[in-house]
Amino acid sequence: MTKKIISLGASNSTKSINKILAHYASDKLENVAFSLLDLNDFEMPIYSADRENESGIPELAHKFKALIENSDGILISFAEHNGAYSAAFKNIYDWVSRIESDVWGNRPMFLMATSPGGYGGKSVLAMAIARYERASGKPILSFSLPSFYENFSNEVGIKDTELLNEFQTQLKRFEEAL
Ligand SMILES: Cc1cc2nc3c(=O)[nH]c(=O)nc-3n(C[C@H](O)[C@H](O)[C@H](O)COP(=O)(O)O)c2cc1C
Numbered sequence: 001m002t003k004k005i006i007s008l009g010a011s012n013s014t015k016s017i018n019k020i021l022a023h024y025a026s027d028k029l030e031n032v033a034f035s036l037l038d039l040n041d042f043e044m045p046i047y048s049a050d051r052e053n054e055s056g057i058p059e060l061a062h063k064f065k066a067l068i069e070n071s072d073g074i075l076i077s078f079a080e081h082n083g084a085y086s087a088a089f090k091n092i093y094d095w096v097s098r099i100e101s102d103v104w105g106n107r108p109m110f111l112m113a114t115s116p117g118g119y120g121g122k123s124v125l126a127m128a129i130a131r132y133e134r135a136s137g138k139p140i141l142s143f144s145l146p147s148f149y150e151n152f153s154n155e156v157g158i159k160d161t162e163l164l165n166e167f168q169t170q171l172k173r174f175e176e177a178l
Pocket residue numbers: 009010011012013015016017018019078079080081082083084114115116117119120121
């Protein structure tokens with residue numbers, strides 16, 4: 001049976017380079033159906049314990065959780081903001097974690113990050129891997145693409161041979177884990 005994944009760029013920018021990378025990677029998976037989510041469709045008030053006590057968990061958080069539940073795997077490319085998750089992603093993650101602290105279940109995950117700089121969002125990527133690895137019994141595959149505008153084009157995709165090889169190896173492992 002065809003596997004289903006959800007993919008997302010963990011950014012709310014309409015020009016998100018992480019959304020571009022998430023789309024590119026999802027498109028390369030064979031026999032996998034993907035749905036590319038837009039974080040703007042899940043914008044909620046900033047999480048607060050007071051809001052939760054007063055009004056409960058927003059419907060959009062339940063909707064996001066249902067999409068996870070309905071999937072066989074998760075593919076995320078993280079935008080790095082000051083070394084960490086974008087506020088847009090973190091807010092969704094926080095609300096969804098109030099439904100169940102284990103947000104992703106034990107689904108296979110392919111985590112990526114890219115940025116215009118040479119470090120390629122490695123800080124946020126390390127943070128996400130460390131967090132999700134504890135909860136997941138499955139291997140977490142990962143890939144960081146530094147200097148996005150030098151190493152990626154819409155026509156070619158990942159241009160650097162070494163980076164492309166590493167990307168393909170990780171993507172293949174993710175595909176096999178699904
Ligand atoms: C508030 C803010 C903080 C940022 N902090 C970092 C950072 O810590 N490391 C980094 O590599 N890039 C940083 N950047 C640059 C982002 O990597 C860049 O905006 C990138 O395009 C974000 O990904 P996106 O296009 O998917 O949103 C920051 C950008 C903003 C707006």
